[in-house]
Amino acid sequence: MEFDVLVVGGGPAGLAAAIRLKQLADEKGQALSICLIEKGAEIGAHSLSGAVMDPRALDELIPDWKDKGAPVSTEVSEDRFVFLSERGARRVPNALLPGCFLNHGNYIVRLGHLAKWLGEQAEAMGIEVYPGFAAAEVLYDEAGAVKGVATGDMGLNRDGSPGPAHQPGMELHARYTLFAEGCRGHLGKLLEARFSLRDGVDPQTYGIGIKELWEIPAAQHVPGLVMHTAGWPLETDTYGGSFMYHLEGNLVAVGFVVGLNYANPYLSPFEEFQRYKTHPQIRKFLEGGKRLAYGARALAAGGLQSLPKTTFPGGALIGDDAGYLNASRIKGIHAAIKSGMLAAEAAFEALVAERSRDELVAYPEAFRQSWLCEELHRARNFKPLMKKGLWLGSLLFGMDQMLLRGKAPWTLHNSADHTALKKASECTPIDYPKPDGVLTFDRLFSVFLSNTNHEEEQPCHLQLKDASVAIRINLEQYDAPEQRYCPAGVYEIVRDGQGGEPRLQINAQNCVHCKSCDIKDPTQNINWVVPQGGEGPIYQGM
Known part of the structure; x- marks a missing residue:
């Protein structure tokens, strides 16, 4: 199948890119074929975020979003x-908080619902x-430029051979392909390696975010309240x-983020959240x-100095596939939408000029001139400063924001998480x-609530x-930390019989696609690739 633009990923970045392209085409009377594919069973099925949204980018993309019934x-x-502390709590007066922790004019949203509406x-x-x-x-053309993607085969047996219900994947070709897979995208990682997109920049650094949605008694509910905590149960380092x-x-x-x-290989982000x-x-x-x-999802927290080069012949990385998240504000939706819009505008300019599969240099140039770059520049030292410990890091970041204004x-600089x-x-x-x-609760009952399914x-x-x-290595030296950093019980050390040799059992059907294993494994021995299309969690407006 041939298209002018192919977008890989149906989150806010990918949908914003597709919408902005169509807006520009309609304004200029251009006929463009735009295709968006999403690995989830439905748009929004794999979307998970806290989430407090700065509406700035949505205002730019769809100014009348309120009239159109956006959720x-x-x-x-x-x-x-x-x-x-373990039993106590000390609230920081809002007057002493850096502006990045204040949310006047922002909205609490359910990202899955927003993605569905954008779709x-x-x-x-x-x-x-x-x-x-x-x-x-x-997929690459004869000149080495990206020419599209191939979708995965369906109905394969465990050994990779075609099963009775086998359906081969399809090739989708485009003049430009925009990758919006979300944090630690499988194809994004391959593109970074092939085109050396990380040369000269810091390694990306991540957090694992674990979230639950609760219905609580009306007397305990405070509509519009945004509450963040630091400290217990985590150690200050x-x-x-x-x-x-x-x-x-x-x-x-309600949720918990652990960098x-x-x-400590004995730390379990899931158990820390429950505690x-x-x-x-x-x-x-x-x-x-x-x-x-x-649900659970990794989030890119490295900021500006960990952004890779985002363009290559034939396409670009957008949204959290590149790492456009402001960790200090704990926000990425507005950044994803804006990056998608910027890439779409660069692609449209190239298409009107009758170019195909070259490098969209106008995209990073537009980013450098945007409010998004300015915002990420102000926040760039947040994660490195917080590595100095809770108290010293908080003090230094407060000085960075309130005295030096970022x-x-x-x-x-940042370092790779798996080395820590x-x-x-x-x-x-x-x-x-x-x-x-x-x-x-335990992991397995929690995974049940994520509606996760894999053949x-x-x-x-x-x-x-x-x-x-x-x-x-992992068991003998680190006590198999994959048993603890995975929030879905995918990895399990089992011993067969009395004193049998230990082995790693991978319960892949439990996977909620958070990507923590791909990130944190100390030897980088685990490689996350996509399962069959439509599988994984089906989040109900998470």
Whole structure:
């Protein structure tokens, strides 16, 4: 199938790019064929974020979004930032908070609902939108430029041979292909390697975000409340914190982020989140409520100095496939939308000029002149400063933002997360309490609430480059940390019989596509690739 532009990924970046292209084509009377494919079963199925949204980019993309019924209605009414100790809490006066922690004029949203609405707008404009199609391979023309993607085969047996229901994938070709797979995109990672897009920039650094959606008693609900915490239950040398956002209808989004540059291999982000909910300041909101949904997703937190080169012959990286997230604001939706718009404008300019599969140099140039670049520049030292510990990092970042206004004459640097893990012999195991089934839960019941499904007979989409490394290095030196950093119970060390040799069992059907294993594995032995299209979680407006 041939198109003028192919967009890979149906999140806010990809949908914004497709919509902006069609807007420009309609304004100029140009006939463009635009196709968007999404690996989730439906648009929004794999979308997960906190999420508080700055509406700035949406205002630019669809100025009348309110009149068109966008699911953006809960305006932030109050900000609270609290430092937690094991039993106590100390709220920071808003007057002492850097501006990045204040949310006046922003909205609490459910990203899955927003993505679905954007998908409806795209289809109404005549854009071809195909959910359930996973891009498995990048295609190149004879000159080495990207010419599109191939979707994965369906109905393969575990050994990769065609099964009775086999359906071969399709080749989708385009003059330009925009990659919007989200954080740690599988194809984005391959493109970075092929075109050396990370030469001269810092490694990307990530967090794992784990989220639950609760319905709570009306007396405990504060519509529009945005609450963030730092401190307990994490040690002060570990980057992370929580969010609690009060939506409409007595709904509360509650979640926990742990930087994947943590050092202790015994740490479990999932268990830290469950423990956090037992704090009196958190329990008082959730007690008597009902947990409705669960999910997890990695997020790129490196900022400006970790952005790769975003263009290559035939295409570009947009949204979190490149890393356009402002970690200090804990926001990425507006950045994803803006980056998609900028890439779309560059692609449209090239198409009008009758160019094909060259490098869209106008895209990074436009980014450098945009408010998004200015915003990320102000925030660029956030993650490196927070690596210095909770108290010192908070103090230094406060000075950076409130005294220097983010204009310090230096830029600090990031390092790769997988290099931070210490050997198990150097660390103390963490004793996590058992879940009570009321406020705290285990992984498997949580995964059930994510509506995750994978066909078990297909090839495993979690590939080990060397199967022996899982025991010889990960287990022996790090006590198999994949059992703990995975929030879905995918990785399990099992021993067959009495004193049998240990082996790594991969329960790939549990995978919620968070990508933590691909990021945190200390030997980079785990490679996440796409399963069959339409599989994975089906988040209900997460």
